[in-house]
Amino acid sequence: DAGITQSPRYKITETGRQVTLMCHQTWSHSYMFWYRQDLGHGLRLIYYSAAADITDKGEVPDGYVVSRSKTENFPLTLESATRSQTSVYFCASRVAGGGELFFGEGSRLTVL
Amino acid sequence: DAKTTQPNSMESNEEEPVHLPCNHSTISGTDYIHWYRQLPSQGPEYVIHGLTSNVNNRMASLAIAEDRKSSTLILHRATLRDAAVYYCILRTEGNDYKLSFGAGTTVTVRA
Numbered sequence: 001d002a003g004i005t006q007s008p009r010y011k012i013t014e015t016g017r018q019v020t021l022m023c024h025q026t027w028s029h030s031y032m033f034w035y036r037q038d039l040g041h042g043l044r045l046i047y048y049s050a051a052a053d054i055t056d057k058g059e060v061p062d063g064y065v066v067s068r069s070k071t072e073n074f075p076l077t078l079e080s081a082t083r084s085q086t087s088v089y090f091c092a093s094r095v096a097g098g099g100e101l102f103f104g105e106g107s108r109l110t111v112l
Numbered sequence: 113d114a115k116t117t118q119p120n121s122m123e124s125n126e127e128e129p130v131h132l133p134c135n136h137s138t139i140s141g142t143d144y145i146h147w148y149r150q151l152p153s154q155g156p157e158y159v160i161h162g163l164t165s166n167v168n169n170r171m172a173s174l175a176i177a178e179d180r181k182s183s184t185l186i187l188h189r190a191t192l193r194d195a196a197v198y199y200c201i202l203r204t205e206g207n208d209y210k211l212s213f214g215a216g217t218t219v220t221v222r223a
Contacts, residue, residue, distance in 0.1 A: 035213070042199070043156070043213035090155050098203060101148070101211065103155030 003027075006091050006104035014112050019078045021107045023091030030096040032074040033058075034066065036087040037106075043090065049074055050096075081111045116200045121218045130187040132217055134200030137181045142205040145176060147185050148213070149196040156199065156213070159185065187219075195221045 004025040013019050023032065030051050035043040045058030047066040055066050063085060065077045074093075078085055091104040117135040124130040136145065147159040160167055160174045162183075167174045173186040187194055199216040 040215070042215050045211070092155070098144070098205070100158040100161075101156070103157065106153075106155050 004091060004093055004102050004104045006089075006107045008107060009105065010108050012110045012112065013081050015082060016080050019081050019109065021076045021078075021089055021091075021109070023074045023076070023104060025072055025074075025091075025093045025102075027093065027095075027102070028071055029093035029102070030071070031094050032068065033092040033101070034064070034074070034076045035090045035092065036060065036085075037090060038087050046076065046089075078109075081109075083111050085109065086111045115212070116202060116214060118198075118200050118214065118217045120215065121220065123220045123222065124187075124190045125222050126192060127189050130190045130194070130219060130221075132185040132187075132198050132200075132219070133182065134185070135182045136200070136202055139180050139202060140204065143202040144205065145174065145180075145183050146201045146203050146211070147172070147174065148199045148201065149194075150199070150216070151193075151196045159198070161203070190219075190221045192221050192223060195219055 007022045033048045034046040037043045044060050046060055046064050047058055049055045049068045052068050052071050055068055068074050089107045092101045094101045144161050144163050146161040148156040149159050150156040160169055160172050162174045162176055175184045197216040197218050199213050201211050
């Protein structure tokens with residue numbers, strides 16, 4: 001189906017484990033973003049990518065790693081998960097030059 | 113970066129209009145005003161955006177003050193499905209990856 005999809009939608013893991021959240025979009029949008037949403041903080045930008053092989057830090061990048069080898073995929077990896085990374089993660093994409101952001105349904109991550 | 117200020121919550125009755133205010137007194141000339149909303153358990157979705165002139169689309173209207181220091185999102189006839197958190201965001205031309213989503217306004221619609 002066309003659109004932007006995230007997987008897994010729900011994940012429970014333990015402190016210290018590596019976790020990868022996947023994001024896939026079918027529109028060939030240049031820009032892709034990862035946000036986290038916590039109560040009291042709204043959405044905060046973790047990383048973004050302007051194109052394949054071009055990524056940059058957002059507001060809260062510590063503890064996260066991203067890659068973008070293909071335009072359509074933008075995985076987010078927590079190399080050693082911590083409890084403070086328990087959150088809902090949203091991926092988004094848009095065309096170059098601004099305009100509407102399209103968000104995925106979110107991935108709810110719980111770190112025990 | 114320019115910030116926005118919104119009320120924490122608003123209530124409305126079904127089929128009545130809803131006016132959601134947003135203050136952005138430090139807005140710059142190249143900042144676009146965007147509105148997104150987030151339904152429960154979903155990702156945010158785009159509602160509308162504008163620069164200087166009022167804008168209308170199928171979802172809502174955006175009224176922008178002449179000095180651009182404030183704007184109002186207007187939902188003409190609220191439905192139960194419009195119950196959501198509404199975010200007013202400024203997007204700077206040429207630097208627009210930095211969309212800052214604050215706490216937004218939680219809209220409750222009474223049947």
